[in-house]
Amino acid sequence: MADIKKFLIRRLLTFVPTLIGATLIVFVIAVKIPGNPALLWAGGQKASPDVVARLVAEYHLNDTWYRQYYFFMKNILSGKAISPVTSTNIWSQISTRFLQVTLPLALFSFIFILVIGIPLGILSAIKRDTWIDNIIRAFALIGISTPIFWLAYLLIFWLQPRGWVTLSGFPLPGYKITGIPPIDALLKLDFHYLWLFVKRMWLPAFLLAYAGIGVITRLTRNSFLDAMSGEYVVFMEARGFPRRRIYMHVLRNALTPIVTVLGLMFGGLLAGAPITETIFNLPGLGRYILQSIYNFDYLTMITGVFLVAIIYMTSNLIVDILYAVIDPRVRY
Amino acid sequence: MPEYVYVKNPLDKLSDALIDAFANLVDAIRPGWKLKNKGRLEEWRLMMYTLNRSPLGILGALLVAFFILMAIFGPAVAPISYRTGLVLCDLKARLAPPGTTITIPNKDFCKRMGLHPGKFEFLLGSDNFGRDLWSRLLYGARTSLIVSILVVSVGASIGVLLGLISGYYGGAVDEVIMRITDMFLAFPGLILAMALSATLPYAIQSWFKSHMEVAKLLGYLFAVERVDYPALASLLSVIIALWIVWWPGYTRLVRGTVLSVRENTYVEAAKALGVSDLGIMFRHILPNMIGPVLVYITMDLGGAILTEAGLSFLGLGAVPPLADWGRIIYDGAQFFPNAWWLVFWPGLFIFLTVFGFNLFGDALRDALDPRTRRSIEFKVKKVVAEEEAG
Numbered sequence: 027m028a029d030i031k032k033f034l035i036r037r038l039l040t041f042v043p044t045l046i047g048a049t050l051i052v053f054v055i056a057v058k059i060p061g062n063p064a065l066l067w068a069g070g071q072k073a074s075p076d077v078v079a080r081l082v083a084e085y086h087l088n089d090t091w092y093r094q095y096y097f098f099m100k101n102i103l104s105g106k107a108i109s110p111v112t113s114t115n116i117w118s119q120i121s122t123r124f125l126q127v128t129l130p131l132a133l134f135s136f137i138f139i140l141v142i143g144i145p146l147g148i149l150s151a152i153k154r155d156t157w158i159d160n161i162i163r164a165f166a167l168i169g170i171s172t173p174i175f176w177l178a179y180l181l182i183f184w185l186q187p188r189g190w191v192t193l194s195g196f197p198l199p200g201y202k203i204t205g206i207p208p209i210d211a212l213l214k215l216d217f218h219y220l221w222l223f224v225k226r227m228w229l230p231a232f233l234l235a236y237a238g239i240g241v242i243t244r245l246t247r248n249s250f251l252d253a254m255s256g257e258y259v260v261f262m263e264a265r266g267f268p269r270r271r272i273y274m275h276v277l278r279n280a281l282t283p284i285v286t287v288l289g290l291m292f293g294g295l296l297a298g299a300p301i302t303e304t305i306f307n308l309p310g311l312g313r314y315i316l317q318s319i320y321n322f323d324y325l326t327m328i329t330g331v332f333l334v335a336i337i338y339m340t341s342n343l344i345v346d347i348l349y350a351v352i353d354p355r356v357r358y
Numbered sequence: 359m360p361e362y363v364y365v366k367n368p369l370d371k372l373s374d375a376l377i378d379a380f381a382n383l384v385d386a387i388r389p390g391w392k393l394k395n396k397g398r399l400e401e402w403r404l405m406m407y408t409l410n411r412s413p414l415g416i417l418g419a420l421l422v423a424f425f426i427l428m429a430i431f432g433p434a435v436a437p438i439s440y441r442t443g444l445v446l447c448d449l450k451a452r453l454a455p456p457g458t459t460i461t462i463p464n465k466d467f468c469k470r471m472g473l474h475p476g477k478f479e480f481l482l483g484s485d486n487f488g489r490d491l492w493s494r495l496l497y498g499a500r501t502s503l504i505v506s507i508l509v510v511s512v513g514a515s516i517g518v519l520l521g522l523i524s525g526y527y528g529g530a531v532d533e534v535i536m537r538i539t540d541m542f543l544a545f546p547g548l549i550l551a552m553a554l555s556a557t558l559p560y561a562i563q564s565w566f567k568s569h570m571e572v573a574k575l576l577g578y579l580f581a582v583e584r585v586d587y588p589a590l591a592s593l594l595s596v597i598i599a600l601w602i603v604w605w606p607g608y609t610r611l612v613r614g615t616v617l618s619v620r621e622n623t624y625v626e627a628a629k630a631l632g633v634s635d636l637g638i639m640f641r642h643i644l645p646n647m648i649g650p651v652l653v654y655i656t657m658d659l660g661g662a663i664l665t666e667a668g669l670s671f672l673g674l675g676a677v678p679p680l681a682d683w684g685r686i687i688y689d690g691a692q693f694f695p696n697a698w699w700l701v702f703w704p705g706l707f708i709f710l711t712v713f714g715f716n717l718f719g720d721a722l723r724d725a726l727d728p729r730t731r732r733s734i735e736f737k738v739k740k741v742v743a744e745e746e747a748g
Contacts, residue, residue, distance in 0.1 A: 047538070051544075168713065171715075183694070300552065335549075
């Protein structure tokens with residue numbers, strides 16, 4: 027097992043510089059690119075000069091770039107950063123919105139992708155070149171070509187008169203265990219809340235998952251077909267194994283690239299969230315980042331972006347480690 | 359053995375004619391090229407036959423061709439400019455459903471806007487300013503096409519170059535380039551594009567105002583009238599933001615492919631013959647890994663259109679009155695579902711265009727795969743032998 031430990035250490039060693047590099051990018055975007063952020067934070071052209079001066083002093087905007095960077099990171103990582111525009115604690119706002127809305131949305135989408143994408147891909151591979159295969163392949167291709175903001179409005183137009191979806195407000199249970207509402211409700215077996223949650227979130231989650239389903243279906247199909255061409259399949263057929271058992275073995279081997287892409291896809295779901303949250307009026311992290319952009323609140327925007335980046339990097343790290351655990355050939 | 363009957367259908371003959379015309383053209387410029395590249399031309403012919411045999415690929419090619427025609431000739435063919443709002447002339451022009459015809463009265467301010475008295479039909483409807491949706495979609499096609507071409511070409515060029523250098527030289531150069539690439543890949547694409555689009559417009563605004571020739575060039579490219587040049591700064595910042603987001607994907611893709619192509623014997627042979635590093639990279643490694651990259655580029659053109667429309671839908675892209683498909687949906691969503699056409703038609707065009715690129719990319723992947731070409735070559739040679747014998 028020393029193999030895995032060495033791999034783990036090497037992988038973590040590459041994680042840290044990438045993280046630091048990401049913070050540099052974040053700093054450049056939020057502070058260096060907008061020439062005079064203090065002016066924008068203070069309210070634009072009509073801002074009074076002493077407010078601007080106070081902001082410049084508070085955020086060290088006149089120092090050398092590495093001092094700016096130091097104070098910038100200290101501010102963000104302290105958890106006590108106050109947004110210069112809305113005067114609220116950035117971290118508490120971001121963490122509530124993320125845990126309450128965006129994370130459940132991403133998890134729900136993920137479930138859709140798993141439950142719809144993988145079976146469709148397997149079916150498409152098993153029934154290769156029949157009409158079922160062609161329909162599924164067309165569906166997958168449509169999935170990656172459709173703009174979410176178009177399909178969303180079409181589906182809303184179709185489903186809302188039938189009452190299949192709630193489009194306003196966001197249900198919150200009264201209690202709090204983990205801070206993630208649907209998980210809390212599951213732990214307490216509160217099915218009434220879960221029903222409200224599903225009614226509000228199933229359409230946004232499905233739309234967010236739509237492109238991912240297309241990608242996973244195609245990937246599962248190709249991966250399954252690749253795995254089926256192995257010699258062990260011929261051996262099993264010659265020995266008279268029933269088809270179902272052969273497919274189970276093939277599936278286990280086909281699963282490795284699918285797991286990798288699924289892990290990366292979770293970060294992609296977080297990226298797609300702003301559009302979905304805007305259309306459905308969900309008070310989540312994506313829409314919060316957008317609103318902070320409209321308010322020129324770059325500090326909040328960049329803290330939100332930074333959180334998303336950290337989650338994305340961590341999920342990539344977990345996927346890499348999982349991949350190395352599953353497949354011993356990958357331990358570099 | 360079943361007899362495979364393989365007949366060259368008219369499409370095949372057309373592709374043959376095209377390839378021969380191209381070969382003759384190059385031969386006229388560089389004599390002897392046609393003779394030297396007979397094998398390559400044969401491979402191209404087989405690639406075209408493969409494409410012709412995929413009905414979905416042909417559908418994709420038709421959709422892409424239609425989009426390109428719409429983008430190039432749209433602004434010339436559009437019934438009216440993208441910024442003329444007829445609502446001041448006739449109140450019925452506000453949010454007119456598709457197919458409404460209005461009569462332009464013989465008034466002075468209508469004539470000053472460039473509207474001559476007579477009838478005007480809103481083919482696909484109008485928005486709340488009375489702007490014709492069909493014209494705006496035509497101008498928007500130009501915007502989408504140019505933005506996606508600019509983004510993908512620059513992103514792919516930078517990415518492929520860096521990937522080639524990184525994969526070929528290895529060692530410290532490879533480490534540094536991959537670290538930087540990973541830094542950018544730590545952010546999901548759209549989020550980084552959003553953050554950049556938020557801050558870039560203010561950064562380049564002053565630069566843009568002092569460099570009006572850039573504005574003129576962009577105005578010519580995007581068919582934008584002179585009065586709207588300041589709005590082009592937002593479009594330029596979207597393009598720059600997408601450049602920054604786009605290049606890491608190509609670097610990672612190319613580096614992986616180069617690492618495997620590098621191990622081939624012909625590379626070793628080229629090195630032994632004394633070919634320079636650059637020569638090996640561009641004349642031996644690059645042509646042998648360009649297949650998957652070309653397929654990726656084709657589908658990426660669709661992806662760029664989708665990303666740019668997404669940014670505009672969030673309000674971070676082109677600023678009105680510039681016509682941009684995503685922006686039209688953003689402006690029109692508040693009137694949904696009463697003025698459904700403002701959301702339906704732009705979205706439909708985006709979908710059909712991206713779908714076309716993806717279909718064509720899929721067919722291209724099959725065409726560039728040597729194994730499919732071999733199977734077709736076998737069939738063609740059999741038929742040709744029979745024709746000569748019989």
